[in-house]
Amino acid sequence: MSIPAALEKFKKFLTQKGLRVTNQRLAIFDAALAQKEHFTAEQLLDYARAIDDSVSRATVYRTLPIMTESSLLREVDIGSGEKYYTPNQGGSTTQVAHVVCLDCDRIFESSAPVMEWYGSTFSSKLNLTPVSQRLQVSAHCTLFRQTGTCPRHG
Amino acid sequence: MSIPAALEKFKKFLTQKGLRVTNQRLAIFDAALAQKEHFTAEQLLDYARAIDDSVSRATVYRTLPIMTESSLLREVDIGSGEKYYTPNQGGSTTQVAHVVCLDCDRIFESSAPVMEWYGSTFSSKLNLTPVSQRLQVSAHCTLFRQTGTCPRHG
DNA sequence: CTGCCTGCAAACTCTTTGCACGAAT
DNA sequence: ATTCGTGCAAAGAGTTTGCAGGCAG
Numbered sequence: 158m159s160i161p162a163a164l165e166k167f168k169k170f171l172t173q174k175g176l177r178v179t180n181q182r183l184a185i186f187d188a189a190l191a192q193k194e195h196f197t198a199e200q201l202l203d204y205a206r207a208i209d210d211s212v213s214r215a216t217v218y219r220t221l222p223i224m225t226e227s228s229l230l231r232e233v234d235i236g237s238g239e240k241y242y243t244p245n246q247g248g249s250t251t252q253v254a255h256v257v258c259l260d261c262d263r264i265f266e267s268s269a270p271v272m273e274w275y276g277s278t279f280s281s282k283l284n285l286t287p288v289s290q291r292l293q294v295s296a297h298c299t300l301f302r303q304t305g306t307c308p309r310h311g
Numbered sequence: 312m313s314i315p316a317a318l319e320k321f322k323k324f325l326t327q328k329g330l331r332v333t334n335q336r337l338a339i340f341d342a343a344l345a346q347k348e349h350f351t352a353e354q355l356l357d358y359a360r361a362i363d364d365s366v367s368r369a370t371v372y373r374t375l376p377i378m379t380e381s382s383l384l385r386e387v388d389i390g391s392g393e394k395y396y397t398p399n400q401g402g403s404t405t406q407v408a409h410v411v412c413l414d415c416d417r418i419f420e421s422s423a424p425v426m427e428w429y430g431s432t433f434s435s436k437l438n439l440t441p442v443s444q445r446l447q448v449s450a451h452c453t454l455f456r457q458t459g460t461c462p463r464h465g
Numbered sequence: 466c467t468g469c470c471t472g473c474a475a476a477c478t479c480t481t482t483g484c485a486c487g488a489a490t
Numbered sequence: 491a492t493t494c495g496t497g498c499a500a501a502g503a504g505t506t507t508g509c510a511g512g513c514a515g
Binding site for chain 1: 493494495496497498499504505
Binding site for chain 1: 388390408410412413419421423425426429430433434436437438439440441442443444445446447448449450451452453454456
């Protein structure tokens with residue numbers, strides 16, 4: 158999905174929910190959709206302020222759930238205290254696994270359709286209805302461990 | 312592993328690390344190993360204080376990493392703000408998946424050896440060495456949704 | 466005795482919220 | 491004109507940490 162198309166989707170979502178299209182929400186949208194890597198709320202605040210310096214931390218935190226609910230962003234919790242977000246360019250419902258590099262602090266994604274099968278299998282045994290599943294792998298950068306440097310390091 | 316055997320393991324671990332065997336650490340050990348369900352740091356504080364009322368919150372938080380490192384406990388992060396812990400009775404290295412019931416707030420476990428294969432597969436593609444992986448399924452209680460009650464509810 | 470361990474309370478991080486002002490519809 | 495949205499700062503939740511005194515080795 159292109160960014161202009163996503164913008165339309167965002168505006169439409171806001172309108173349908175009876176929410177207003179404000180400059181701050183648009184700045185946050187622009188900042189979020191421009192990211193190529195996973196980002197935190199605090200980073201998004203910086204990016205959004207570069208576009209519109211009136212954006213506040215509170216509004217970022219209030220807008221993130223809206224963008225997540227509208228499938229424009231995906232929320233990624235790697236258990237590190239803070240949540241990460243990434244544009245959901247693909248569309249929506251594909252299940253992705255996350256590989257977190259303990260050296261790079263980078264998050265890589267990989268589709269993992271088998272997760273859904275797992276969710277269904279485990280849940281049905283317990284008489285539960287699966288809602289979501291996540292698979293996360295923590296790993297060390299082999300190259301960094303061996304040579305002390307890694308092309309992915311900053 | 313029986314609790315007395317685990318106690319020996321704990322004492323041995325402390326000694327080998329040059330850490331001291333204190334009454335507070337033993338009370339926290341007893342409280343933790345007696346649990347049959349997943350528990351939080353705050354709950355563990357209550358349980359440990361019932362054994363030795365001099366145990367403080369700080370010591371619980373300082374002891375939990377020790378017990379996790381010694382494989383007596385497993386840490387479970389379900390992305391809910393607080394961490395959960397559970398006795399690692401099985402021994403240690405078995406991979407487990409977690410099913411979190413959104414109605415019951417309970418955590419169910421299920422062994423999932425395929426996780427290791429996933430970790431290896433994804434990681435090697437990225438030139439990473441997998442360290443750990445976790446698979447978590449969030450689900451609703453079917454019975455609770457249908458009837459408003461569930462045998463697992465308190 | 467020595468130095469790790471402890472409880473207390475304050476600090477910390479990330480996120481949420483109450484309030485009065487300001488802007489979108 | 492309404493009513494929702496906003497920034498600010500304070501509050502919250504969970505966890506960590508500095509300090510002075512206490513206990514294990």
